[in-house]
Amino acid sequence: MGMLEGKVVAVTGAGRGIGREIALLAAAEGASVVVNDLGASESGEGADTGPAGEVVEIIKSKGGKAIVNGADISDPLGAESIIEDALRAFGKIDSVVNNAGVLRDRIFHKMSRSDWEDSIRVNLNGYYYVSKAAALVFKEQGHGNFVHFTSTSGLIGNFGQANYSAAKMGVVGLSNSIALDMQRFGVTSNCIAPFAWSRLTASIPAQTEAEIERVERLKTMSADKIAPLAVFLASDRSKEVSGQIFCVRKNEIFLFSVPRPVRSMHRAEGWTPDSIADELLPAFKPSFHDLARSSDIFAWDPI
Known part of the structure; x- marks a missing residue:
């Protein structure tokens, strides 16, 4: 028996890339799978159910x-339909993998309101809508789990992704709150930050030699490396894991x-702007973190 034998799993953005590999592995481990994919471009435009249909076939x-x-x-109604389709086709829903996403990369001072709103609308609001629809079912049945995809762009930082970074850090807060609120109902919620070559990472601009090298490293990181952790977190064997943030980078x-x-x-007499500058700043400054990009922290080649 597979790890997900008898389970029903819904995977968003499952027509291509990471979501596709998760859907295929979940099915191989015995799950019945709702393969959700709008089939839009990496910027969220258009619609085509062809990729999702190929995965199902x-x-x-x-x-x-x-x-x-x-x-x-x-x-919201579209998000609810994912859970409704699971119940209609398979009679239940056990796990939701929130993977769908879009990119609207712009350096911050050039970022438009639509760049911001489109990213938040899909990468954060969409995760809430799907999770809320599933949570109502999970509560009644006394079990369920969420696997949400975040990003090191939010956890650490990156250039030109203020909208995406904000949304993906929001996903971390969403997941943690779900874990706290729904623990008493037997529901878990965790995050994965993936490193993998996909349509989204292919759109990352690379101009300097260091940026080009980073993109070349990403090309060696296939989406199938992400799927095993997602499938584990969707299984009963992860029932003691909740509110955590994982990262997958090839075989790491x-x-x-x-x-x-x-x-x-502490200052018994309270603080003034001057005392903060004169006393607190020198004490705190050694513990300040440096500004960094994801590539600064993960600077070594994965094996």
Whole structure:
């Protein structure tokens, strides 16, 4: 028996890339899969259920069970239809993998309102809509799990991605709150930050030699390396794992820390702007973190 035998899993953005590999592995591990994909471009334009249909046909050809859902997750009714289709076709829903996403990269001072709103609408609001629809079912049945995709662009930083970074850090907060709120109902929620070559990473601008080298490294990181962790987190064997942030980089898996106080300073008479400058700043400054991009932290070649 596979790790997901008898389970029903919904994967958003499952027509291509990481989502496709998760859907295929989930089916291989015994799950019935709702393959959601709007089929839009990396910027969120257009619609084509063809890629999702291809994934479903592959699953069925190997004896598995899967259906296509072509909804836009940023539409609340579309998001709800993913869960409704799972219930209609398979009678239940056990796991949601929030993977769909768009990129609207712009350096911040050139970022338009639509660049900002489109990214938040899909990369954060869409995750909320799908999660909320599933949460109502999970609560009643007393079990369920969420696997949300975040990004090191938010966890660490990157150029030209203020909108994407904000959304992906929002996903971390969403996941943690779900984990806290729904723990009593047997529901878990975790995040994965992936390194993998996909349509989205292919759109990353590379102009300097260092940026070109980074893109070349990304090309060696295939999407299938991400799927095993997602499938594990969607299984019953992960029931003691919740509120965590993982990262997958080829054959490496990382666990990220979360913000916690690192220094404190008390002044009985309270603080003034001058005392902050004269006393607190010198005490705190050694603990300040440097500005960094994801590539600065993950600077070595993966094996």
